Amino acid sequence: MKLRSVRTLAAAAVLPLALAACTKHEGTCPDTEGHHCGDNEASYVDAGPVTYQVQLSRQLSPFDIEDKAYLRGISKLQPGPTQTQEWFAIFLWGKNQTKSQQTTASTFDIVDTQGNTYHPIAINAGVNPYAWSPQTLNPGETQPQPNSLASTGPTQGEELLFRINISAYSNRPLTFEIRGPADQLWAQVSIDL
Secondary structure, eight states: OHHHHHHHHHHHHHHHHHHHHHHSOTTEEEOTTSOEEESSTTSEEEETTEEEEEEEEEEEOTTSHHHHHHTTTBOTTSOOOOTTEEEEEEEEEEEEOSSSOEEOOOEEEEEOTTOOEEOOBOBOTTTOTTBOOOOEEOTTOEESOTTSHHHHSSSOSEEEEEEEEGGGGGGOSEEEEEEOGGGOEEEEEEEOO
């Protein structure tokens, strides 16, 4: 009987700690310059006034049926990847957790360990319903909006498309950067590749 009571007390003592751990933004940490960095793409990061999460990142193939939808809306003037490059997509989610309207970020990049920087390719959001474009969010609103194709689709995020060098696989980890006005670095996330 005493052993059962001890176990019950121990479980009761651990439960509040477990619940507290679930409520914090896992994997976020202020770096030495005050930016927020996510350990990986499942982490939430506060970037300026909005909280973001990389839902998924992966290479895209123009020959894959699902990926064809993600590659719509690219200008015909935009060159495709060369033999030493590939399409790479980051699917992003954001939420306004403040008490006033906020606009989501419009400036992003990916940097590898050799300092090579990749910028997103413009995607026409009128043609591609997955394309990320800055939105003004009311308090508590998310991007993509609930019940949108991007939100309910396999990625559950809106797309940022990059053309990266295949050599980036040798220069891992890659860092996804979210930037604010005047190119101010707001947050960094380590990307799976």
